[in-house]
Amino acid sequence: MEAIHVGLLGLGTVGSGVVKIIEDHQDKLMHQVGCPVKVKKVLVKNMDKERQVHLEKEIFTTNVDDVIKNPDIDVVIEVMGGVEETRQHLIEALQAKKHVVTANKDLMAVYGTELLSIATENGCDLFYEASVAGGIPILRSLVDGLASDRITKMMGIVNGTTNFILTKMTKLGSAYDEVLKEAQDLGYAEADPTSDVEGLDAARKMAILARLGFSMHVDLDDVKVKGISSVTDDDIGYSKRLGYTMKLIGIAQRENGKIEVAVEPTLLPESHPLAAVNDEYNAVYVYGEAVGETMFYGPGAGSLPTATSVVSDLVGIMKNMRLDVNGRSAVAPQFEKQLKSPEHIYAQHFLRITAKDQVGAFSNITSLFSERGVSFEKILQLPIKNSNLAEIVIVTHKAAQSDFEEILQHLNDLEVVEEVKSTYRVEGNGSI
Ligand SMILES: NC(=O)C1=CN([C@@H]2O[C@H](COP(=O)(O)OP(=O)(O)OC[C@H]3O[C@@H](n4cnc5c(N)ncnc54)[C@H](OP(=O)(O)O)[C@@H]3O)[C@@H](O)[C@H]2O)C=CC1
Numbered sequence: 485m486e487a488i489h490v491g492l493l494g495l496g497t498v499g500s501g502v503v504k505i506i507e508d509h510q511d512k513l514m515h516q517v518g519c520p521v522k523v524k525k526v527l528v529k530n531m532d533k534e535r536q537v538h539l540e541k542e543i544f545t546t547n548v549d550d551v552i553k554n555p556d557i558d559v560v561i562e563v564m565g566g567v568e569e570t571r572q573h574l575i576e577a578l579q580a581k582k583h584v585v586t587a588n589k590d591l592m593a594v595y596g597t598e599l600l601s602i603a604t605e606n607g608c609d610l611f612y613e614a615s616v617a618g619g620i621p622i623l624r625s626l627v628d629g630l631a632s633d634r635i636t637k638m639m640g641i642v643n644g645t646t647n648f649i650l651t652k653m654t655k656l657g658s659a660y661d662e663v664l665k666e667a668q669d670l671g672y673a674e675a676d677p678t679s680d681v682e683g684l685d686a687a688r689k690m691a692i693l694a695r696l697g698f699s700m701h702v703d704l705d706d707v708k709v710k711g712i713s714s715v716t717d718d719d720i721g722y723s724k725r726l727g728y729t730m731k732l733i734g735i736a737q738r739e740n741g742k743i744e745v746a747v748e749p750t751l752l753p754e755s756h757p758l759a760a761v762n763d764e765y766n767a768v769y770v771y772g773e774a775v776g777e778t779m780f781y782g783p784g785a786g787s788l789p790t791a792t793s794v795v796s797d798l799v800g801i802m803k804n805m806r807l808d809v810n811g812r813s814a815v816a817p818q819f820e821k822q823l824k825s826p827e828h829i830y831a832q833h834f835l836r837i838t839a840k841d842q843v844g845a846f847s848n849i850t851s852l853f854s855e856r857g858v859s860f861e862k863i864l865q866l867p868i869k870n871s872n873l874a875e876i877v878i879v880t881h882k883a884a885q886s887d888f889e890e891i892l893q894h895l896n897d898l899e900v901v902e903e904v905k906s907t908y909r910v911e912g913n914g915s916i
């Protein structure tokens with residue numbers, strides 16, 4: 485082949501990184517696939533915008549058909565974001581026999597199954613490594629590196645923006661809004677950062693990971709989600725005092741064929757390997773029955789790290805082209821999806837309660853837990869200055885989610901309880 489021609493949908497943070505890598509690593513790309521890679525067309529919204537990379541003016545277009553229906557383009561790289569309109573563009577690109585690389589987890593979490601089957605029907609590759617944990621080759625590791633194993637647990641920090649925010653709040657005492665702005669300026673956050681801070685971006689990534697790791701059709705709605713927008717300095721302060729670090733953690737576990745997938749702010753012991761993953765870095769811990777513990781660490785967001793995954797997917801497509809095996813790598817799910825019920829989901833919990841500082845208050849509270857067989861691992865009780873209230877902070881031993889939810893309902897009804905201020909999952913005491 486004389487050259488591979490690629491068309492880009494989008495030239496923002498990730499798209500500019502893709503163009504830079506294609507230019508700067510051209511010799512490596514040629515060595516791997518035996519021909520040059522050329523950027524033929526780039527779809528943008530605003531033709532007049534100043535760009536991070538230099539491309540000839542005639543390469544730019546605002547007409548998507550110049551990319552997805554262009555007979556000279558072999559591979560479409562989708563780095564524009566969005567869901568419904570983008571889905572339509574990619575369906576048309578695949579039907580026009582273009583291979584596709586996308587960094588779009590919003591799209592893959594919802595329409596991944598549909599798009600992969602359209603790709604297979606059309607003999608095309610659809611790769612999406614950059615959609616989960618930016619520059620970490622985690623999808624390839626699950627699909628290829630761990631293909632022979634049965635994965636039972638994945639636990640990860642899969643959102644760079646929230647990890648950046650929590651790190652700065654914890655280590656520097658920075659204010660939430662200020663650090664969010666910094667993460668946006670650095671190009672880590674989504675166009676609408678609500679999906680980062682409310683945990684939806686991480687939930688999308690966990691749905692993709694669970695699908696591949698457990699070989700089941702996991703829907704986005706199957707993922708329980710709680711974000712970090714309500715985390716306060718006080719919560720972080722009490723966590724530290726009890727020896728924990730607060731992280732937004734995605735958890736996917738399988739037991740007896742049933743799975744749980746969740747994303748929530750979680751307290752980890754400071755000695756936990758994920759507690760040391762800071763700033764925009766991501767890490768995914770994967771436990772396989774045969775391999776045991778593995779952990780994948782790297783930058784989860786940002787221009788060049790994310791673009792590395794995109795261009796590596798492009799190399800994968802080009803290698804498949806040389807072997808004439810495009811469109812054959814997607815594997816249908818092996819198992820029927822079965823979700824764990826709340827009676828079978830066990831975790832430790834942190835609770836912060838304000839209660840009346842009076843005789844019997846504490847025993848009223850503890851009896852709610854003991855009636856359901858839930859015991860405490862750690863307790864702090866501190867009087868609140870100039871009031872007749874006390875702050876009680878509890879870390880429970882493992883409890884079923886159904887029991888814990890019932891306890892919470894009853895706590896709110898107790899006369900001695902002023903307010904349940906916050907609750908968080910606690911993970912990783914003992915083993916990871
Ligand atoms: N930023 C990151 O660290 C990561 C991002 N991703 C994903 O990669 C994708 C791109 O993200 P990012 O580069 O940060 O986004 P940006 O907002 O920086 O860039 C988006 C690009 O797409 C173009 N674009 C958007 N909508 C349209 C449209 N309707 N028609 C034509 N052009 C359009 C924009 O054009 P114009 O420049 O003219 O406005 C811009 O060039 C998203 O799916 C994101 O979730 C994945 C991993 C990490």
Ligand SMILES: N[C@@H](CC=O)C(=O)O
Nearest residue numbers: 643644645672674785
């Ligand atoms: N907004 C995302 C970007 C990468 O997926 C993040 O912060 O992780």
Ligand code: NA
Nearest residue numbers: 613616617620
């Ligand atoms: Na990745």
